[in-house]
Structure formats: structure tokens, C-alpha cells
Amino acid sequence: MTDQITRKVFLRRAAAGGSILTVPGLLAACGGGSSGPSTAGGSTVPHKLAKTLHFSNWTLYIDKKGNAHPSLDQFKKKYGVTVDYTEDINDNESFFSKIEPNLQRGQSTGRDLIVMTDNSRYPALLVQKGWVEKLDKSAMPNFKNLIPQQRHPSWDPNRDYSLPWQSGFTGIGWNEKLTDPITSMGDLLGNKKLKGKVGLLTEFSDTLALVMGYNGDDPSHITDKTFNKAIDTIQKAVHSGQIRQFYGNDYASALANGDLTATMAWSGDIVQLQADNSHLKWQQPDTGGDIWTDNMLIPKGGNVYTASVYMNFVYDPKIAAEIEDYVNYVCPVLGAKEALLKQDPAIAKNTLIFPTKQELDSAHTIDPAALNNEKYQTTWQNLISA
Amino acid sequence: MGVFRLFHRHQGATPYLLLTPGLLWLGLFFLAPLGFLIYQSLESGSIVAGFGFHFSWQWSNYWDALKGYTGEFERSFEYAGLATIIALVVSYPVAYWIAFRGGRWKNLLLLFIVAPFFVTYLIRTLAWQTILADHGVVVRILIDLHLVAHGGRVLATGTAVIAGITYNFLPFMALPVYVSLEQIDQTLVEAAEDLYANKWLAFLRVTFPLSLPGVVAGTLLTFIPAAGDFINATLLGSPTSHMIGNVINSKFNGTIDYPSAAAMSFILMAVILGLVLLYARAVGTEKLTG
Numbered sequence: 143m144t145d146q147i148t149r150k151v152f153l154r155r156a157a158a159g160g161s162i163l164t165v166p167g168l169l170a171a172c173g174g175g176s177s178g179p180s181t182a183g184g185s186t187v188p189h190k191l192a193k194t195l196h197f198s199n200w201t202l203y204i205d206k207k208g209n210a211h212p213s214l215d216q217f218k219k220k221y222g223v224t225v226d227y228t229e230d231i232n233d234n235e236s237f238f239s240k241i242e243p244n245l246q247r248g249q250s251t252g253r254d255l256i257v258m259t260d261n262s263r264y265p266a267l268l269v270q271k272g273w274v275e276k277l278d279k280s281a282m283p284n285f286k287n288l289i290p291q292q293r294h295p296s297w298d299p300n301r302d303y304s305l306p307w308q309s310g311f312t313g314i315g316w317n318e319k320l321t322d323p324i325t326s327m328g329d330l331l332g333n334k335k336l337k338g339k340v341g342l343l344t345e346f347s348d349t350l351a352l353v354m355g356y357n358g359d360d361p362s363h364i365t366d367k368t369f370n371k372a373i374d375t376i377q378k379a380v381h382s383g384q385i386r387q388f389y390g391n392d393y394a395s396a397l398a399n400g401d402l403t404a405t406m407a408w409s410g411d412i413v414q415l416q417a418d419n420s421h422l423k424w425q426q427p428d429t430g431g432d433i434w435t436d437n438m439l440i441p442k443g444g445n446v447y448t449a450s451v452y453m454n455f456v457y458d459p460k461i462a463a464e465i466e467d468y469v470n471y472v473c474p475v476l477g478a479k480e481a482l483l484k485q486d487p488a489i490a491k492n493t494l495i496f497p498t499k500q501e502l503d504s505a506h507t508i509d510p511a512a513l514n515n516e517k518y519q520t521t522w523q524n525l526i527s528a
Numbered sequence: 529m530g531v532f533r534l535f536h537r538h539q540g541a542t543p544y545l546l547l548t549p550g551l552l553w554l555g556l557f558f559l560a561p562l563g564f565l566i567y568q569s570l571e572s573g574s575i576v577a578g579f580g581f582h583f584s585w586q587w588s589n590y591w592d593a594l595k596g597y598t599g600e601f602e603r604s605f606e607y608a609g610l611a612t613i614i615a616l617v618v619s620y621p622v623a624y625w626i627a628f629r630g631g632r633w634k635n636l637l638l639l640f641i642v643a644p645f646f647v648t649y650l651i652r653t654l655a656w657q658t659i660l661a662d663h664g665v666v667v668r669i670l671i672d673l674h675l676v677a678h679g680g681r682v683l684a685t686g687t688a689v690i691a692g693i694t695y696n697f698l699p700f701m702a703l704p705v706y707v708s709l710e711q712i713d714q715t716l717v718e719a720a721e722d723l724y725a726n727k728w729l730a731f732l733r734v735t736f737p738l739s740l741p742g743v744v745a746g747t748l749l750t751f752i753p754a755a756g757d758f759i760n761a762t763l764l765g766s767p768t769s770h771m772i773g774n775v776i777n778s779k780f781n782g783t784i785d786y787p788s789a790a791a792m793s794f795i796l797m798a799v800i801l802g803l804v805l806l807y808a809r810a811v812g813t814e815k816l817t818g
Contacts, residue, residue, distance in 0.1 A: 239781045338681055338766070339662075380767045386684045387766050400663040401683060519783060524596070527770060527778035 189281060192448040194224045197255045198237075200436070201229045201391045202411050203308070205468035213465050217455050223448060232390035233344045234262035241441060245273040250443030255452065257307050261347035261434040263513035265304060266297035268439060274303045275440040278450035284457035287476040292435065296510065304437040305453050308410070308471035311494070311505055312348040312432035315397055315407030319421040324404040327356035327427045331379040341396060341405030342376065344388045346522045347508040348406060349376065351432035355506055361432070364512040373521060380525070388526040397422065409494045410471035424494075426504055433505035435474070470495055569790035581786060589791035597775050597792065601799070604771040607686065607761075608754035611693035612701070615750050616743065618694070619702035623742075627709040641702050649696065653763050656692050657683060660764070684766040692760035697753065701746035708742025709735070744811055748804060755800055772796055 204227065205213050214225040231237045237258070241251040245268075258265045268274045279285055288305065298304045316324040320339075324330055330340055331353075343349050351361040353375050359368035379385050386402060394411050396402045398419055412424035440449045455461060459477030466473045467486050473479070473495055482490040493501055512518050569589055573581035594601075626637045644652055659666055660683040667683075670676040682688050712735060720730040758773030765771075772792060779789035 235782050239784050242784060338684065383766075383768065385767055399661055401661055401681075520785070523778050523783045524775075526767065527774050527782065 189447045191221055191223050191451060192445045194226050195255065195445070195448050195452055196226045196253045198228050198230050198253045199257050200231045202394060202414050203469055205465045213456070213461055216461065217452060221451060231257060232392060234259050234264050235344070236390065238264045245442055248442070251441045253441055254444035254449045256439050256441055257436045258439060259434050259436050260295060260297070261432070261508045262345065265437050265439065269298055269303050273442050275442060275444055275446045276302050277305065277440065277453065278446050281447060281450040282454040282457070284454045287457045287459060289474050289476055292474050304439050306474035307436045307438050308469060309433060309435040309474060310471040311409040311426055312343070312352060312406060312434070313409060313424055313426040314404060315412045315422060315424045316404035317397065317400065317421050318423050320400065320403045323423065325425050325428055327352055327429060330404055331375065331384060336403050337384055338386050339403035340384050340386055341389045341393045341402045342385055343393070343406045344390050344526050346519065347434065347513070348432055351506045351508050352406060352427055355430040356427065361506045362509050364509040369512070369518055373525060376525060410469050413470035413494060414468070426501070431505045433502065433507060466495055472497060565790050565794060568786055569794050571787045586787060589787050590795060593788060593792045593795055597772060600770060600772045600775050603769070604755050604773065607690050607693060607771060608751050611690050611697065611754050612747050612751045614690070614694045615698050615701040616747060619698055620705055623702050623706035623709055627706055638706070641699050645699060649759065652696060653692055653759050656688070656695070656764055660688055683764060686765065686769040688764040689761050689769050692764045693754045693757060696760065697750040700749040704745040704749065705739060705742040708739045712738045740811065752800055756796055
């Protein structure tokens with residue numbers, strides 16, 4: 143089934159004279175298990191840029207000036223490609239189910255570039271299903287700037303299909319005007335003063351990792367027992383009325399307008415929201431936060447060459463620094479720190495962006511096996527939807 | 529003339545001929561999807577097993593849905609029922625006033641009732657998030673009036689969900705009620721008042737019974753979509769005020785569990801149909817058609 147779809151897409155793209163012709167060359171260039179950056183172009187076929195790059199991303203996730211995105215404007219100036227930038231990803235699950243029917247039928251999703259988190263099951267699933275295109279590394283000399291720790295994820299060992307956009311921590315955000323600092327999950331889930339003013343995340347991994355840390359269990363090795371214990375802990379908080387809602391990226395507006403006093407939150411979001419509301423604070427809980435990486439992927443039918451050129455563009459340390467200066471997440475690009483030190487030293491010294499070893503150590507990662515455990519996923523969905 | 533004669537000759541077939549477009553429409557856009565829904569509700573399979581669902585007479589989908597989500601089903605009917613009653617209580621006097629006292633402003637007033645429909649459903653509901661925000665004016669006033677406890681909230685409660693549904697479906701109640709009130713022959717009311725009744729009794733014995741077709745149509749138009757709604761519960765509710773629509777949505781768009789979602793949709797539809805039949809039986813079917 144998958145093979146058929148793939149072939150159909152291949153044929154269609156080949157007929158359209160697309161950049162798919164470079165794939166054999168790429169395979170040769172990246173073969174032999176070599177994971178090193180491939181700057182040797184595998185093809186002599188001239189590449190053609192599309193007029194528009196359709197890029198789907200999460201909110202609060204790119205540099206912004208007024209209504210414009212300076213880095214995208216620079217991209218247009220340099221390559222003549224307009225980026226149709228849409229912030230239509232609120233959580234991994236709902237976004238995946240939005241594009242799944244198209245991918246399933248071998249149709250284009252209308253997007254050239256999407257961003258999904260490695261602590262959800264979806265990036266691995268997309269690769270495994272053959273629903274993402276191989277990167278055109280011949281167009282990506284800056285691939286060498288990927289930080290070494292990120293070069294061999296288990297689900298895409300050679301980074302053939304994906305490239306990190308940002309990494310980040312999951313922790314607790316709170317409004318210091320409305321409450322004392324909330325630095326423990328126990329406080330978040332049980333402090334009566336916060337009743338009905340607490341948000342949790344719809345993301346399975348984020349919420350479970352933090353709750354398991356609080357329960358004294360290890361989220362990188364989940365058993366039925368520790369899973370059920372975590373679900374019980376959350377359920378208790380829901381039934382007591384402590385939890386206002388399970389949120390995707392939309393927790394940000396609820397926290398900003400005071401509907402939420404404290405919530406599980408992603409590190410960079412809060413730094414950005416502080417620009418308008420200096421009373422918002424963020425910290426990893428005392429029992430540990432969670433670290434994850436969001437990955438750029440080219441869904442089947444997307445324009446590989448244009449998307450690859452864009453990825454190469456954002457892996458230029460100068461551009462990466464510009465984006466970082468605004469989004470304040472953990473930057474996966476070598477040299478960005480040095481570039482940022484020149485632009486904005488205060489931000490460059492922010493350990494949320496270039497974290498210390500201690501911060502990295504206190505953050506949990508999730509057990510990948512749990513992501514594909516259907517029973518866990520169903521239990522989780524039932525908990526957040528019912 | 530010739531055409532009429534043709535129709536006349538084939539009198540037996542004419543009604544069916546006229547019904548054809550409607551029947552085709554229903555067949556294509558209602559019966560066919562419904563058949564597909566039933567088929568899908570009896571499939572099994574999962575996302576891990578490779579997105580392939582296969583038909584296997586999986587009746588347990590129905591049983592699991594009923595067993596696992598009784599609370600959400602009950603809550604849906606409770607919220608939809610309450611919203612329907614409130615919408616009726618609110619819109620009846622309004623419709624009455626427009627029909628009998630509206631005078632030359634009638635059309636303008638009706639436009640006001642329909643006006644919210646010029647904004648999309650989603651935006652209208654999102655606006656309520658702002659209106660009912662914890663630190664908003666409305667909640668502050670309600671706290672000052674001691675209608676909401678100090679530090680309390682309206683948003684993210686069942687109350688907000690019911691209020692949202694009531695607001696969103698109000699025109700579906702107000703318009704049919706208005707239409708049936710507007711058609712009432714005023715001389716009947718006058719006759720009642722002349723013969724035996726005061727104004728209140730005349731309303732109860734004459735006006736209200738004559739407006740029943742509108743009331744029945746309005747309650748159905750409000751209750752049926754409200755029972756399956758999930759937008760209001762998503763945007764204005766909390767995890768403890770989710771309705772069956774939320775579960776179906778999450779099964780369909782979250783876990784990509786189409787069979788369970790289909791089974792739940794089917795149960796929802798069957799229960800609504802059952803309730804409507806009971807209701808029609810109680811008030812008499814002639815009220816449905818006027």
C-alpha cells in the first residue's frame with residue numbers, strides 16, 4: 143500500500159520535472175552509514191525554486207516584527223521565494239490527524255514544511271510510513287552546523303528526513319501577580335488557591351514526564367504501574383476541579399489574560415510573553431522538567447528543493463541567531479551563540495537558550511515505547527477529552 | 529397547457545417525479561454516508577496496526593462506547609435539554625413581543641435576532657471566552673452582585689457551556705416561535721376575552737396552544753444540534769464539562785479511532801431519534817407539521 147503510494151507520488155513528481163530526480167544521487171552521497179554533513183552535491187540536474195514555500199509551524203515560534211517576520215523577508219530577498227507561513231499547529235496529535243487523510247491517499251497536504259515534536263510518536267511514524275520526503279542535502283551545506291548531540295536520533299539515524307527547528311523544555315509557567323512562585327508539580331496539582339486556574343498540556347509526553355517525575359518514577363522507562371499511577375494523579379486533580387483545561391499551544395493566551403494562574407508551559411513561549419507581561423515566570427519543576435526537539439519535515443508532495451534551501455538558510459548561524467533572539471528556545475545551530483553574543487549578549491547568556499549541563503540533566507525524556515502503546519494513548523485521550 | 533395535461537395523465541407518478549431531486553439528495557448525502565458510518569462502526573484496527581481498518585462485525589465498539597462514556601452521553605442530553613428550555617423561556621417573550629407589538633419595526637427586530645449569524649459560529653463562541661474571562665467586566669459584576677463567589681469564575685464551567693449553547697442556538701428557537709405566533713388570528717384572542725377569559729387565561733387557552741407548532745419546531749431545531757455540539761464545551765468548558773461531541777471529535781481527530789467515533793455518532797443519533805419520537809408522541813405529530 144505504502145509502496146504504491148510512494149511510487150505514484152514519485153511518478154507524479156518526476157512527470158512534473160520536480161527535484162525528485164536528485165534522490166538517487168542523494169542516496170549515493172549519504173550511503174554507507176556516513177552521517178557526516180554532505181556538502182557534495184549528488185546531482186548535476188539544475189534545481190528550480192518554487193515561487194512559494196508553504197510552511198506550517200507552531201505559534202510563537204519565529205522572529206516577528208509587527209506583523210512581519212524579518213527572517214522570512216530576508217529569505218525572500220535572497221532567493222525570491224515567498225514563504226506562506228501559517229501557525230496552524232496547536233498540538234502534534236490534532237495536526238497529524240489533519241494531514242493524515244491526505245498522506246494516506248497519496249495526496250499532497252498543500253504544505254512543503256511542517257514541524258513536529260520528537261516526544262510524540264508522529265515524526266517516527268511519518269518516516270516509517272514513507273510519508274515524508276528525503277532532504278536534498280546537496281542544497282544544504284549548512285547541515286554541518288547541526289549540533290553533534292542532535293545528529294543521530296533513533297527514529298532518523300542519519301537525519302535523512304528531518305532537521306531540528308528548536309528544542310525546548312517543558313516546565314511550569316505562572317503569573318507572579320496572581321500567585322507565589324509555583325515550582326513544584328505538587329503545588330500545581332494540589333494547591334487549593336489555584337483551583338480552576340491551572341492548565342495541563344494535551345501532549346502525552348509533556349504532561350506524563352512531569353507528573354511521573356513528581357511521583358518519583360522514571361518517565362524514560364514507563365511501566366503499567368508507573369503509567370497508571372501518573373494517570374491517577376492527574377485524574378485526581380481533574381476531578382477536584384483543580385485543572386481548568388488541557389491545552390495545546392493555546393495555553394499562552396489563557397495565561398497572558400489571567401484566566402490561568404499557573405500552567406505547564408514551554409520555556410521559550412514564556413520568555414516571549416514576558417515582553418508584554420513581565421509578571422510571567424517560568425521554571426522547570428523541582429522534580430524535573432522535560433526536554434524535546436521539534437523537527438522540520440517535508441511531507442510527501444512538498445517541494446523538496448525549496449524546503450531544503452530554506453532549511454539551509456535557517457542553519458546559517460546569523461539567521462539562526464536572529465530567530466533565536468526572538469523565540470528563545472534551545473538552538474540546534476553551531477555558531478549561533480557566537481553570532482548572538484554580538485547581537486544581543488543578554489539573550490545569548492540566557493541558559494534557556496544555551497542551557498547548562500545541569501539544566502539538561504534535570505530534564506526528563508520520555509520512553510519511546512510508551513508513545514506507541516495503543517492502550518496508553520487511548521487512556522490518555524480519554525482522560526483529556528472526557 | 530400540454531405539460532399540465534401530461535402530468536394529469538400520469539397523476540400516479542407525479543408526486544414521485546417531484547420528489548426525485550429531494551430523494552436523490554437524501555440518498556446521496558444522507559443515506560449513503562449513514563450506511564458508510566454503520567459499516568465503519570463495525571470495523572476494527574488501529575493506528576499502530578497501520579491505519580488499515582477492516583470490517584469484522586466489531587459490535588464491541590458500541591458496547592465499549594456505551595460503557596465507557598455514559599457520563600458524557602448523559603451530560604450532552606442534560607446540557608442540550610437545559611439550553612433548549614432556557615432558549616425557549618428567553619425567546620418566547622421576545623418573539624411574542626415582536627409578533628404582536630413590533631409594528632413597523634418587525635423586520636428590523638427580526639434582523640437583530642439573526643444578526644449574530646453574520647459572524648461565524650467559532651468566532652461567536654470565542655468572543656464568549658473574552659466576555660466571560662476571569663478578570664473581565666461581566667465576572668466582576670457577577671462577583672459584586674454575589675452571584676459568583678469571590679475569586680470564582682464562569683468560564684470553564686458547565687454554566688458557560690450551557691450559556692454558549694443557548695446563545696448560539698437561540699435564533700433557531702426564536703424564529704419558528706415568531707412565525708407561528710405571527711400567524712395567529714387576533715380575533716380568536718378577542719373572542720376568548722369577550723366570552724370567558726382574562727388576558728392571562730386567553731394566552732393559556734388560545735395563544736399558547738396555537739403557537740405550539742413553532743415551539744415544537746424550535747425545541748427540535750435547538751435540541752438536536754445542541755446534543756452533538758462540541759465547540760461550546762471545547763472553548764467554554766473544562767475537562768469535567770465535556771460532552772459526547774468532544775469524545776467523538778477526539779476519537780476522530782485525535783486517536784484516529786474511526787470505528788469508535790462512528791459507533792458513538794450512531795448511538796447519539798439513535799438516542800436523539802428515540803427522544804424525538806417520544807416527544808412527538810407526547811405533543812402529537814400534528815404539532816410538528818402545524
